[in-house]
Amino acid sequence: MKYSKLIIPILVVGVIVLIGVSWWGSREPVDEEVSSPEENLAEEGIPASSLTEILATAKDLPSYAFDMVADYLGEETISRLWVKDGSTKMETTSEAGTTVYLMQAETQSAYLYFPEKKTGMQLEWDDTAQTTSGGMFGDEYIAEIQANQPIIVGEEMLDGKNCLVTQWTAEGMEEKVWIWKEYGLPIRTEITMGGETNVTEFRNIQIGNVADSEFELPDDIQITPLP
Numbered sequence: 326m327k328y329s330k331l332i333i334p335i336l337v338v339g340v341i342v343l344i345g346v347s348w349w350g351s352r353e354p355v356d357e358e359v360s361s362p363e364e365n366l367a368e369e370g371i372p373a374s375s376l377t378e379i380l381a382t383a384k385d386l387p388s389y390a391f392d393m394v395a396d397y398l399g400e401e402t403i404s405r406l407w408v409k410d411g412s413t414k415m416e417t418t419s420e421a422g423t424t425v426y427l428m429q430a431e432t433q434s435a436y437l438y439f440p441e442k443k444t445g446m447q448l449e450w451d452d453t454a455q456t457t458s459g460g461m462f463g464d465e466y467i468a469e470i471q472a473n474q475p476i477i478v479g480e481e482m483l484d485g486k487n488c489l490v491t492q493w494t495a496e497g498m499e500e501k502v503w504i505w506k507e508y509g510l511p512i513r514t515e516i517t518m519g520g521e522t523n524v525t526e527f528r529n530i531q532i533g534n535v536a537d538s539e540f541e542l543p544d545d546i547q548i549t550p551l552p
Contacts, residue, residue, distance in 0.1 A: 376477060376504075379489055380470065383462035383509030388535035391510070395525040412540040429540055438546045446549040462509065473500075483512050484528075508532060 383389075388409035395402045404417040411430030416423060422442075428435045438445025473493040481490050481503065488503040499517040504510070514525045542548070 376475060376489065376491060377467060377471065379504055379506055379509045380462065380467045381509065382507070384464070384467070386508065386532065389508075389510070389530070389532050390535050390539075391530040392528045393525055394528060395523065397523045407535055407539045409535045409537070409540065414539055427540065427542060429542075436542060436548060438542075438548065440543070440546070443545055443547060444549075445546050447551050449551060480506075486512055488512050505530075 386408075388407075390405065390407040393402075393404045393406065395404075400419075402417065402419050404415055406416075407414040413426075413428045413430075415426045417425075423440050425438050425440060425445075426436075427438070433450040435448040435450055436445055437448055470493075473495040475491045475493045478490050478492055478501075481488050483503050486505045487507070489506050490501065490503055492499070492501040494500070497518060501515040502511055503513040505512050508530075510527065510530065511525075512527050516523050
């Protein structure tokens, strides 16, 4: 079994979707005529380039970290994400315990481990891992947001940060995202589907100065190698 085919999408994409950052899903084509992103943004009186320029700021950050606190179907999930020079670490805490997904870009190694159990497994470094290491908020991410025909509905101060407020509808979900104008990172997301709204807040944001040690595999974790 190729673990990465199942686990990488669940942890890197699935978990983020679960906690409210479902920005990777592209919109299915429809028969009805739709306006372009430029037309949508122009209707709001905001330059069409604004959203793309702000989103592009995040992909150029050398390192950052933040907490993601999600209320999904009444259950709170807390994750901490660290990113530096293509390496990624995501630590998720729930009632089931703590799970860590670690991707080391320099050695092209990926791991899934459980700190309480002191066990884990090595994952394949495949196309999914390479795409993520290339930048969680890279060009592909920006293109997929634009494909959803986003509309900028205004600006708002949130947690002391000046945010661009955007919204769109994709695959039956209505999404509203507050994007920090200074660094292009999300501050809050609201996803409504089937009459229920799930909220994710991004807290304790650290820009720069992420230590290399965050991406080291702990010595006390017994790793099952790839078959």
